[in-house]
Amino acid sequence: xxxxxSRLEQIKNTKIEAFTYTIEKGKIKELAIxxxxxxxxxxxxxxxxxxxxxxxxxxxxxxxxxxxxxxxLSKVLHGEQxxxxxxxxxxxxxxxxxxxxxxxxxxxxxxxIVLKKEFLNQHGELVLxxxxxxxxxx
Amino acid sequence: xxxxxxxxxQKEEVTHTQIVRYAGASGDFNPIxxxxxxxxxxxxxxxxxHGMMIMGFIGQAIVDWFPSxxxxxxxxxxxxxxxxxxxxVVNGQIVGETDDSWLCESIASNENGEIKVTAKFTIHKRR
Numbered sequence: 001x002x003x004x005x006s007r008l009e010q011i012k013n014t015k016i017e018a019f020t021y022t023i024e025k026g027k028i029k030e031l032a033i034x035x036x037x038x039x040x041x042x043x044x045x046x047x048x049x050x051x052x053x054x055x056x057x058x059x060x061x062x063x064x065x066x067x068x069x070x071x072x073l074s075k076v077l078h079g080e081q082x083x084x085x086x087x088x089x090x091x092x093x094x095x096x097x098x099x100x101x102x103x104x105x106x107x108x109x110x111x112x113i114v115l116k117k118e119f120l121n122q123h124g125e126l127v128l129x130x131x132x133x134x135x136x137x138x
Numbered sequence: 139x140x141x142x143x144x145x146x147x148q149k150e151e152v153t154h155t156q157i158v159r160y161a162g163a164s165g166d167f168n169p170i171x172x173x174x175x176x177x178x179x180x181x182x183x184x185x186x187x188h189g190m191m192i193m194g195f196i197g198q199a200i201v202d203w204f205p206s207x208x209x210x211x212x213x214x215x216x217x218x219x220x221x222x223x224x225x226x227v228v229n230g231q232i233v234g235e236t237d238d239s240w241l242c243e244s245i246a247s248n249e250n251g252e253i254k255v256t257a258k259f260t261i262h263k264r265r
Contacts, residue, residue: 027163034163035191036150037198050197050212054190058165073168074180078189082213 021060087127
């Protein structure tokens with residue numbers, strides 16, 4: 001087994017410590033304005049844009065995933081992003097996020113790492129599943 | 139309905155200010171998006187927009203095309219970097235159908251037709 005393979009084997013199934021984030025009206029408005037998507041429902045906090053969970057991930061997670069997985073940031077790209085909308089995110093919801101490395105494999109001269117994030121609300125309902133594919137060039 | 143083309147969404151020119159604003163909103167402060175000398179040093183020739191911002195443009199288009207509670211899933215692949223000064227357009231169409239859902243595709247590209255992000259998404263017909 002090469003060094004790359006053993007490292008990827010080690011990364012696989014790694015669980016990142018769960019974190020919580022409370023959805024604030026102001027952050028929805030801020031994201032909508034940054035996107036230039038000024039729907040009334042976003043500005044009022046009545047709805048949440050489909051990519052809002054990125055706010056939850058970056059503002060809510062105190063863990064540096066790149067440090068945990070020992071990623072070389074100068075060689076890392078965001079390859080794919082996917083969401084399954086199982087339920088609805090609402091203002092005031094206290095969201096808990098569970099992250100796990102679902103896949104880690106090498107193909108050609110690149111490593112592919114798939115992070116699966118499950119977003120549950122304060123009622124314990126699964127509302128969103130996110131998957132991010134990180135590409136690490138060798 | 140398969141083959142139906144959605145109305146094109148034309149975004150305003152991406153600016154460095156918008157990228158910085160998106161960094162603050164999303165919390166992604168990677169200096170390749172915000173600090174010009176850093177982005178130059180790593181060989182990008184200047185800052186690049188967050189891929190998630192362009193996914194957000196497609197998200198905007200989807201909710202312009204359909205009520206947001208109908209969106210079942212949304213997957214993108216990041217193809218090319220976007221820089222300040224580029225104008226993004228979002229196009230989309232229905233490519234398939236099941237009893238319950240419309241299967242759709244969307245592309246965000248610049249004014250020269252360079253593809254930035256490709257997307258697949260599913261819309262529930264009766265949600």
